[in-house]
Amino acid sequence: MRPISKSLREYGRGIIGGLLFSLPLLYTMEVWWAGFSAHPLHLILYVIGTFAMLLGYNYFAGIRHDANWLEVVIDSVEEMGLGVLISAIVLYILGRITFDMTPQEMVGKITIEGMTVAIGVSVGTAQLGSGDSDTGEGASKRKRTGGGSKNVHFGGQFVIALCGAVLFAANVAPTEEIVVIATEVSSWQLLAIALISITLGSIILYRLDFTGAQRLAPEPGAIGIIIGSVINYAIALVASALILLFFGRFEGEALIVCVGQTIVLGLAATLGASAGRLLLQSQ
């Protein structure tokens, strides 16, 4: 049995994390609008997708490293509930939900904001702590992510990179700016953005000695670096495309505009994916 004071501290960290990571979204008009214009089926898919990411994140990088799947599920439900609650309170004090609105509008806004807050809660609980997490963490974590310095488990890396990409990219994805940039830049500039994204990703992962980088990539050869960076960028692009698709940014756009938006957002997603892989699991 965990002492109550410790649980409270964990929830406190989660709440602060949720606010830190998702405040930009709570302050973004386009997200409020998406809350009432999105079809309820999209919102359901969004909730399910977020829950899947929470499960993955809690399993691979969460705070209870000796946890079984049941505990991971319970934690994910708690985080999602906290996310929804925080989102409702913040939206209310910001005057974004009022009691004369239709329930559809209120629930839509709370849901769409709450999901990002939930990921923030999850990351905050696991990452903002000073190490009073459950004992035996180091050992079991290494086991979980696939063993010490070499052979970092691909599935775990993938999930964490995806979470990082979504967490970062979601902050800018719903804004009008992505479409504006995508329609106004030339294809050469898009190419430059793509190359810079890949380069930044590889530098973050392999060159800057961020915490955790050693464990992730001991000393890869040139080919290893290229493969790693490309996979990283691919994850980032998939994350961007999914988020844009969800916010209806592809509707009625020419193919080049869709690709452009994905690449423009891909820069943010790459930063999230690569930094996420290092920072979100760097205890």
Added chain:
Amino acid sequence: MKKLQKNRVEWIVFGVGLVLVVSILAFLTYDAASLGDAPPSIEVRMGAPSQVAHGFLVPVTLINHGDQTAEGVAVEVVLESGGAEKERAEFTVAFLPRGSSREGWAAFQNDPRTVERVKARVMGFEKP
């Protein structure tokens, strides 16, 4: 299976979280099932005109009875006397979600209470 290490507070948080998540999913499912595909259908209601320091105001309420949100709803209010247009006012409502209502005012220099007819209509809107 290993015994869960949870204290009372954690079970309460879990319970509240579960209730919130399940009720949101239930509500969204109900909403998705009962939602049709009708385009925005906007009713325009006018209230009683009032005089202010620099003219006259006619309150206008817009209600969207359709199944989709309307963006940039342009509203036109016209004062008519003897079959001729006397004065025209326009305003735009940024968003009108389905089932929701928004209020605004049309502003005039002539007193709307002295004309024969006050007509209001929605001129157009975008799909968000």
